[in-house]
Amino acid sequence: MLIILKLGGSILSDKNTPFSVKWDNLERFGEEIRNAMEYYKEKNEKLNLIIVHGGGSFGHPVAKKYLRDGKFCNMQKGFWEIQKAMRRFNNLVIDTLHFYDIPAVSIQPSSFVVFKKDSLIFDLSAIKELLKRDLVPVVHGDIVVDDDDNYKILSGDHILPYLTKKLNVDLSLHASDVDGVLDENGNVIEKIDKSNIDDVLKMLKDSKGIDVTGGMYLKVMEAYKMGVKTIIFNGNKRGNIYNALIGNVMGTVIIGD
Amino acid sequence: MLIILKLGGSILSDKNTPFSVKWDNLERFGEEIRNAMEYYKEKNEKLNLIIVHGGGSFGHPVAKKYLRDGKFCNMQKGFWEIQKAMRRFNNLVIDTLHFYDIPAVSIQPSSFVVFKKDSLIFDLSAIKELLKRDLVPVVHGDIVVDDDDNYKILSGDHILPYLTKKLNVDLSLHASDVDGVLDENGNVIEKIDKSNIDDVLKMLKDSKGIDVTGGMYLKVMEAYKMGVKTIIFNGNKRGNIYNALIGNVMGTVIIGD
Numbered sequence: 001m002l003i004i005l006k007l008g009g010s011i012l013s014d015k016n017t018p019f020s021v022k023w024d025n026l027e028r029f030g031e032e033i034r035n036a037m038e039y040y041k042e043k044n045e046k047l048n049l050i051i052v053h054g055g056g057s058f059g060h061p062v063a064k065k066y067l068r069d070g071k072f073c074n075m076q077k078g079f080w081e082i083q084k085a086m087r088r089f090n091n092l093v094i095d096t097l098h099f100y101d102i103p104a105v106s107i108q109p110s111s112f113v114v115f116k117k118d119s120l121i122f123d124l125s126a127i128k129e130l131l132k133r134d135l136v137p138v139v140h141g142d143i144v145v146d147d148d149d150n151y152k153i154l155s156g157d158h159i160l161p162y163l164t165k166k167l168n169v170d171l172s173l174h175a176s177d178v179d180g181v182l183d184e185n186g187n188v189i190e191k192i193d194k195s196n197i198d199d200v201l202k203m204l205k206d207s208k209g210i211d212v213t214g215g216m217y218l219k220v221m222e223a224y225k226m227g228v229k230t231i232i233f234n235g236n237k238r239g240n241i242y243n244a245l246i247g248n249v250m251g252t253v254i255i256g257d
Numbered sequence: 258m259l260i261i262l263k264l265g266g267s268i269l270s271d272k273n274t275p276f277s278v279k280w281d282n283l284e285r286f287g288e289e290i291r292n293a294m295e296y297y298k299e300k301n302e303k304l305n306l307i308i309v310h311g312g313g314s315f316g317h318p319v320a321k322k323y324l325r326d327g328k329f330c331n332m333q334k335g336f337w338e339i340q341k342a343m344r345r346f347n348n349l350v351i352d353t354l355h356f357y358d359i360p361a362v363s364i365q366p367s368s369f370v371v372f373k374k375d376s377l378i379f380d381l382s383a384i385k386e387l388l389k390r391d392l393v394p395v396v397h398g399d400i401v402v403d404d405d406d407n408y409k410i411l412s413g414d415h416i417l418p419y420l421t422k423k424l425n426v427d428l429s430l431h432a433s434d435v436d437g438v439l440d441e442n443g444n445v446i447e448k449i450d451k452s453n454i455d456d457v458l459k460m461l462k463d464s465k466g467i468d469v470t471g472g473m474y475l476k477v478m479e480a481y482k483m484g485v486k487t488i489i490f491n492g493n494k495r496g497n498i499y500n501a502l503i504g505n506v507m508g509t510v511i512i513g514d
Contacts, residue, residue: 083363091344094341103334105340111364112383129402132406149390
């Protein structure tokens with residue numbers, strides 16, 4: 001069983017406060033992931049895990065300093081400053097996971113990933129070998145070069161679908177700061193599949209066709225297209241990460257086509 | 258002009274003192290590299306630079322903790338501990354280079370490199386794009402997975418010939434702690450080419466065919482095979498890094514075949 005778990009930037013840090021960490025959440029995530037590993041071990045089932053985290057309050061404020069009208073400038077300094085900020089954040093995440101005996105290792109995308117127009121150059125050779133050894137690759141959002149003479153932020157929302165597709169992931173988990181995909185009345189839509197996908201996507205855009213849900217439209221569409229079981233759930237609630245990892249969480253389940 | 262410069266572990270740190278840094282050398286390297294960049298700029302010549310550094314006193318003592326009879330053990334903890342130690346070292350090196358306005362960026366091999374029996378999987382896409390933008394990739398020694406269910410140390414001596422070959426490097430510089438390749442009387446051999454390569458290689462092994470020069474045999478052989486102009490020189494001496502970068506240093510020049 002290969003599970004990919006995305007820890008959204010907003011549940012790991014306060015985006016309004018640069019370099020802040022939600023330590024209570026981070027510690028809890030470590031504990032719950034450890035408990036889920038024990039659950040699989042007791043059942044004699046193999047669990048392979050990949051963790052993805054975004055830039056949170058570390059990557060965003062530093063990246064912003066170097067953005068002018070959507071283009072990165074002064075990257076002779078900026079590339080390293082963004083790399084270093086993300087290393088700090090990633091170090092804190094991985095050290096905490098190790099405190100709970102999770103064999104986490106770091107994958108720093110800026111070292112080798114290139115953003116192309118409709119795809120990524122992202123060699124997975126090392127990640128595959130690390131998974132064979134039961135290590136837990138922790139891939140973080142990062143600054144990367146593109147093929148158009150500039151730079152791009154590679155976010156968790158880029159990394160998740162790429163890895164899910166390429167690595168034959170069995171279950172894709174998005175721990176976010178909402179309870180799932182909400183309908184017009186604010187209730188969680190429990191299941192999205194071919195019977196309601198069109199209605200849901202329509203609902204997630206307003207009358208002008210603009211995504212009014214902070215990226216939820218794209219998340220749902222990407223998840224549906226992947227054809228891999230995906231659960232969007234609230235990572236701020238105690239027990240949810242554990243329950244998600246054992247396949248039993250309240251949220252929105254997306255069954256792709 | 259693309260130059261690759263290897264800063265040997267022994268000139269950056271004291272190998273006998275874990276986590277030590279030779280700050281005087283490191284600061285001087287920053288200053289001399291900056292001066293060499295100015296030299297090329299004034300001549301209106303383009304200089305692209307890649308820097309490689311080994312594990313020094315950061316990587317080695319931590320890696321040693323996890324080695325038993327030449328095999329790595331307990332790498333559920335060890336992989337990250339070695340990664341983290343190398344990140345600390347690499348952060349110090351890159352921060353110092355930035356103090357001298359050298360646009361250094363980090364390449365962390367453990368994220369994507371795989372050691373194979375006779376070769377490496379080492380995707381250079383991002384490094385090539387970084388060079389196009391006149392950034393200076395700093396590649397460090399690191400722990401990497403191999404294709405044989407274990408792990409290996411990827412050292413500067415692996416990275417240098419690989420990058421030199423694959424990136425069409427014009428000049429390959431080894432800053433070490435000796436004045437060059439020494440003959441039987443302790444004098445520097447100024448030039449090694451096809452006229453004396455066999456004699457030099459013979460001299461570098463003792464009567465039993467064992468390399469008695471701390472890896473110099475392998476360095477000379479690798480450099481000669483590559484067919485790229487290589488200079489082995491003493492990085493501890495003031496001015497040598499600058500002079501090497503402008504192609505004018507005292508040491509051993511190897512002209513390959």
